[in-house]
Amino acid sequence: MSDIFYLLKLFYHKDKRNFIVFCTTSFLTAPILFSELFATKHVVDIIQNNNDYSYQYILSAVILLMLFLYIGSTNSSLKAISSTNLTITSIFELENSILMKTSRLALADIEDPLIKTKREMAKRLSLFGLLDQWTGFIVNLLTLITIIVVLSYYGFYYLVIIVCFVLILQLYIIKWASRKVENITQNQTSSVRVINYLVEILVSRSTIQEVRTYGMHHFLYNKLKNIFFKNFKQMQKKVILFESVNLSQNIINTLLNGVTITVLVVVLGGSSKSAGLFVILFQIINQLFILIPSIIKNFSELAVSRMRYKEYMSYMMLKEPETLDGNSSIRNNNSIQVQVNNLSFRYNSNSSETLKNINLTINSGERIAFVGDNGSGKTTLVKLILGLYNPTKGIVEWVDNGIVVNNRVGNIRVVFQDFIKLYRPIRENIALGNIEKINEDSNLKIVLEKAEADQFATNLDTLLGPQFGGNDLSGGQWQKLALARAYLNEGNLTIFDEPTAALDPYSEQKAFETFVKLGDKKTSIIVTHRLYMAKFVDRIYLFENGEIVECGTHQELIDKKGKYEKMYTLQSSLYL
Numbered sequence: 365m366s367d368i369f370y371l372l373k374l375f376y377h378k379d380k381r382n383f384i385v386f387c388t389t390s391f392l393t394a395p396i397l398f399s400e401l402f403a404t405k406h407v408v409d410i411i412q413n414n415n416d417y418s419y420q421y422i423l424s425a426v427i428l429l430m431l432f433l434y435i436g437s438t439n440s441s442l443k444a445i446s447s448t449n450l451t452i453t454s455i456f457e458l459e460n461s462i463l464m465k466t467s468r469l470a471l472a473d474i475e476d477p478l479i480k481t482k483r484e485m486a487k488r489l490s491l492f493g494l495l496d497q498w499t500g501f502i503v504n505l506l507t508l509i510t511i512i513v514v515l516s517y518y519g520f521y522y523l524v525i526i527v528c529f530v531l532i533l534q535l536y537i538i539k540w541a542s543r544k545v546e547n548i549t550q551n552q553t554s555s556v557r558v559i560n561y562l563v564e565i566l567v568s569r570s571t572i573q574e575v576r577t578y579g580m581h582h583f584l585y586n587k588l589k590n591i592f593f594k595n596f597k598q599m600q601k602k603v604i605l606f607e608s609v610n611l612s613q614n615i616i617n618t619l620l621n622g623v624t625i626t627v628l629v630v631v632l633g634g635s636s637k638s639a640g641l642f643v644i645l646f647q648i649i650n651q652l653f654i655l656i657p658s659i660i661k662n663f664s665e666l667a668v669s670r671m672r673y674k675e676y677m678s679y680m681m682l683k684e685p686e687t688l689d690g691n692s693s694i695r696n697n698n699s700i701q702v703q704v705n706n707l708s709f710r711y712n713s714n715s716s717e718t719l720k721n722i723n724l725t726i727n728s729g730e731r732i733a734f735v736g737d738n739g740s741g742k743t744t745l746v747k748l749i750l751g752l753y754n755p756t757k758g759i760v761e762w763v764d765n766g767i768v769v770n771n772r773v774g775n776i777r778v779v780f781q782d783f784i785k786l787y788r789p790i791r792e793n794i795a796l797g798n799i800e801k802i803n804e805d806s807n808l809k810i811v812l813e814k815a816e817a818d819q820f821a822t823n824l825d826t827l828l829g830p831q832f833g834g835n836d837l838s839g840g841q842w843q844k845l846a847l848a849r850a851y852l853n854e855g856n857l858t859i860f861d862e863p864t865a866a867l868d869p870y871s872e873q874k875a876f877e878t879f880v881k882l883g884d885k886k887t888s889i890i891v892t893h894r895l896y897m898a899k900f901v902d903r904i905y906l907f908e909n910g911e912i913v914e915c916g917t918h919q920e921l922i923d924k925k926g927k928y929e930k931m932y933t934l935q936s937s938l939y940l
């Protein structure tokens with residue numbers, strides 16, 4: 365029952381007026397219906413005993429009947445309007461709550477395929493649908509109880525027993541079928557994600573060139589076809605299951621309908637009971653046979669929605685990391701010290717550790733380089749320092765004047781390997797680095813110049829992204845925008861992870877000079893394969909298979925004649 369209380373609280377707070385209208389109109393449905401039925405009985409009785417009543421009395425009874433009919437249609441219109449408004453509120457609330465939750469989760473959890481599936485399952489809930497099904501269920505139940513009371517009152521106990529038995533049987537079957545269907549749907553969710561991914565590869569601008577050049581189209585298409593048909597078979601299973609249940613219910617209901625009407629005709633036909641009583645019982649029986657399928661449908665939808673509510677709640681209850689408190693308002697520009705002690709890290713999807721027993725201290729204002737083979741763990745360590753992942757073992761701390769800094773959000777000047785290419789105006793692309801400066805045109809232009817982006821980014825309001833009718837940029841031009849974005853944020857730590865991979869030699873040199881200049885007073889880390897850059901930093905850490913194998917200044921490592929010296933000599937020889 366926790367779901368109903370959650371919904372009542374949610375809709376009451378988010379859209380009080382529509383919520384009250386919806387609940388009132390829903391619960392008025394049954395009293396209005398019975399008022400209509402009894403008014404009809406009254407009119408029929410008056411007509412049957414015509415002589416006993418005045419025409420004025422007959423007229424007032426007919427007007428009363430019409431009044432109930434009008435109230436009924438007004439009630440259902442008001443209910444429809446409030447339902448539409450609550451549906452919109454519900455769609456927004458669901459999307460919003462899932463987005464907010466995702467933004468608070470640890471990066472490792474967001475990447476976890478099981479949690480991705482959980483998120484997709486959570487998205488299938490309709491909050492208003494669940495409220496509507498609950499109210500529908502309660503209203504239907506109250507209507508059924510009233511019908512049972514009326515039938516019992518007029519002596520049709522055996523009909524009541526048969527109806528109750530059939531109903532309980534059908535509810536049980538529908539609950540069983542809903543569980544089965546939901547299990548099939550869960551299996552489908554991850555295959556739907558693969559289908560969407562393959563379709564994206566086949567049509568996306570960034571992938572289509574390689575797909576065409578390598579002639580991968582047929583291979584990918586066949587993979588897509590296989591998964592699609594597997595998925596299609598599961599869908600068929602669902603349809604067959606549901607239709608068999610529907611068919612059996614229709615057969616039972618039609619049979620029951622025939623039996624009850626026959627009983628009614630036989631019992632009342634030969635008796636001296638009033639025509640009004642026959643009319644009301646006949647209509648009540650008709651209502652019963654509208655009500656039974658409606659209760660069953662409602663019950664099955666409610667069972668599915670409640671399962672989806674559980675999935676939604678299990679996503680919303682996922683544990684959030686403590687360090688990412690998201691409060692970016694406490695920005696400061698102090699240079700910080702980074703301490704990494706006995707750190708080990710394993711990605712959830714990997715069986716072995718990516719980083720093993722890392723120990724390092726980067727003092728305030730130092731410039732550091734991380735170098736090493738591909739896949740040796742440099743970027744992973746950067747992400748741990750940024751607080752994007754939590755260590756499996758050990759600790760990473762930022763220390764500002766002897767005090768540990770918990771909030772790392774917004775206090776970093778960073779260029780990632782995979783940076784955002786925002787298909788929005790140039791202004792917004794840069795201002796991502798520090799949104800408070802979005803309208804400071806002179807500052808935006810200064811950072812564009814620093815990043816060598818001022819030649820092509822002449823107008824801050826130029827829209828980017830051909831998909832949306834904007835301009836496209838080359839890989840290097842996008843990278844220059846990412847640098848400009850980083851320059852806009854003062855921060856207390858600078859991290860450049862392969863910031864120059866797509867730049868021409870002149871721009872690369874300029875970017876490196878800027879990195880060195882920015883690092884005059886700021887703690888800075890550069891991750892690079894261009895070892896000449898490492899010459900100018902205070903200390904170099906060389907990574908191999910997730911461990912730091914060498915550490916020192918450029919000259920110390922050259923003198924050591926270890927792996928760094930070999931790599932440096934090899935790279936230098938390529939330029940001779």
Ligand SMILES: Nc1ncnc2c1ncn2[C@@H]1O[C@H](COP(=O)(O)OP(=O)(O)OP(=O)(O)O)[C@@H](O)[C@H]1O
Pocket residue numbers: 475711713714718736737738739740741742743744745
């Ligand atoms: N999100 C992830 N989930 C699982 N494994 C990952 C993830 N990201 C990286 N890895 C694995 O962790 C290892 C280290 O990757 P990382 O990106 O840290 O290396 P790197 O030293 O920065 O490499 P490069 O020089 O190529 O950028 C690799 O084996 C990679 O496959």
